[in-house]
Amino acid sequence: MALIKLQNICINAISAAVPKQTFYTKDYTYISEQERLMFIKNVGIEQRRVAPFHITASDLCYHSTLKLLEELNWEKESIDALIFVTQSPDYFIPASSIILQHRLGLSKNTIAFDINLGCSGYVYGLYVLGSLLQSGQIKRGILLAGDKSTISVCFKDKSTYPLFGDAGSATALSYDESASPIYFHLQSDGSGEDAIKIPHGGSRYHIQPDTFDEVEIEPGITRSKRHLQLLGADIFNFALREVSPNVDKLLAFSGIDKESIDYFVLHQANFFMNESVRKKMKIPAEKVPYSIQKFGNTSSASIPLTIVTNLRELLISPKKLLLSGFGVGFSWASCVFTTSPSLKISELIEID
Numbered sequence: 001m002a003l004i005k006l007q008n009i010c011i012n013a014i015s016a017a018v019p020k021q022t023f024y025t026k027d028y029t030y031i032s033e034q035e036r037l038m039f040i041k042n043v044g045i046e047q048r049r050v051a052p053f054h055i056t057a058s059d060l061c062y063h064s065t066l067k068l069l070e071e072l073n074w075e076k077e078s079i080d081a082l083i084f085v086t087q088s089p090d091y092f093i094p095a096s097s098i099i100l101q102h103r104l105g106l107s108k109n110t111i112a113f114d115i116n117l118g119c120s121g122y123v124y125g126l127y128v129l130g131s132l133l134q135s136g137q138i139k140r141g142i143l144l145a146g147d148k149s150t151i152s153v154c155f156k157d158k159s160t161y162p163l164f165g166d167a168g169s170a171t172a173l174s175y176d177e178s179a180s181p182i183y184f185h186l187q188s189d190g191s192g193e194d195a196i197k198i199p200h201g202g203s204r205y206h207i208q209p210d211t212f213d214e215v216e217i218e219p220g221i222t223r224s225k226r227h228l229q230l231l232g233a234d235i236f237n238f239a240l241r242e243v244s245p246n247v248d249k250l251l252a253f254s255g256i257d258k259e260s261i262d263y264f265v266l267h268q269a270n271f272f273m274n275e276s277v278r279k280k281m282k283i284p285a286e287k288v289p290y291s292i293q294k295f296g297n298t299s300s301a302s303i304p305l306t307i308v309t310n311l312r313e314l315l316i317s318p319k320k321l322l323l324s325g326f327g328v329g330f331s332w333a334s335c336v337f338t339t340s341p342s343l344k345i346s347e348l349i350e351i352d
Contacts, residue, residue: 002186003253009130010176011339015068015346016169016308017060018049018295028162030155031220039162044271048165048296050150055351057088058096060168060301061144065104067346068170074140076104081111081141083129085121085300087328088148089114100144111138118196119267119327120186121145121300122169123335126323127184129173136175143171147299149228152198154214156222160230163270165296169304182337183254185246192330195234200225235327236273243326243334244281250322250334261287261336262319263311267326268292268302300325305348312345 024047025040040046051060061084069076082104084097097112106112111132117124122145129141146168153160200211205225216222223229243266251258264283266274268291278288289310291302298305303323307315319339326332 003249004127004184006130006134006182008134008136008175008177008179009182010174010179011343012172012174013068013072013344014169014171014304014307015064015349016167016301016305017064017349017351018167019051019055020350020352021050021052023048023050025162031158042272043163044292045162045296046293049167051148051166056090057086057146057148057168058090058100060351061146061170062100062103063349063351064168064170065142065144067349068172071344071346072172077107078140079106079110079142080138081129081132082106083113083115083125084144085115085117085125086147087116087118087299088151117331118147118299119269120325120331120333122303123323123325123333124186126335127186130182133173133175140174143173145169145300145304147301149299152228154223154227157227158220159232160228163297165298167295167298167301167305169301171304179340180338182335183250184333184335185250186333187246189330192234192238195231195238195330196328197229198226199229238330239273239277239326240280242332243277243324246332247281247322247324247334250336254336256320256336260320261322264288264322265303265306266324268297268306269327308345308348315339315343315345317341
């Protein structure tokens with residue numbers, strides 16, 4: 001069981017960036033007005049940020065990193081590690097993190113690699129970077145988490161097109177012997193691989209003559225094998241089954257009472273699904289912030305984006321946070337920690 005305690009790790013700063021371009025659910029005329037109203041009510045998404053062709057997830061993370069370094073006044077040469085959690089890299093190869101190392105002007109001694117994870121990726125990324133820093137042999141690292149999910153959905157697929165938005169984030173971590181511990185609970189179950197999947201385009205099923213043929217799966221859902229498929233019922237059942245026990249075991253392991261947690265920041269998957277999870281965990285609504293209304297499901301960036309847009313003013317003093325990401329894979333993970341008194345949270349960045 002992947003219950004883990006990391007010590008000597010400080011989360012110093014968090015920043016996030018989104019495209020300026022906004023798409024409104026009310027304007028998604030592929031479905032009826034009644035369906036649009038029901039989607040807004042149940043899924044919770046009123047608008048999303050959609051990146052134009054020339055902006056990638058790495059661009060959003062690049063701007064997030066520049067803002068973060070400026071606010072921390074960290075020299076670029078002091079960064080020892082750069083990790084990019086994404087499922088929409090710039091290229092199949094090379095890793096986007098390595099391109100960003102050069103683009104950001106970081107030292108050639110910087111450790112840089114990508115992690116291919118989505119909804120759980122931010123928590124996993126905190127664990128991976130924290131593990132690198134914990135020994136004190138390297139001192140500073142930056143975790144990037146971002147996705148441009150809108151490139152993978154079909155306009156004629158009502159189950160995915162109005163759901164996803166684009167965003168990028170940067171989180172600074174450092175070795176600090178005075179920092180409070182961070183507790184993690186990490187899990188995975190590959191039997192759920194088909195629930196959220198792009199069937200073609202990888203090495204298992206590379207581009208084929210029928211890859212881009214759009215096929216009607218059912219009324220209102222038409223897509224190609226290069227588009228994202230999403231099995232809503234399977235994802236809902238998974239989240240309701242797994243998230244609550246994951247969090248309960250984390251809290252038992254950490255010795256922290258659920259009532260003492262100031263905010264539970266959940267992956268912004270779907271309002272109805274998240275509310276079902278919240279109620280099962282018996283968490284007061286005021287402790288669970290949402291950003292999905294304005295930004296949609298932003299995959300790996302959803303947790304830091306929610307912190308930046310909802311908690312910036314509330315974390316000026318130390319607070320206990322529990323973060324929980326869950327989805328594609330299936331993969332799910334949670335962590336709990338007390339924020340640093342010096343934590344810096346940037347204002348949201350908007351990119352043309």
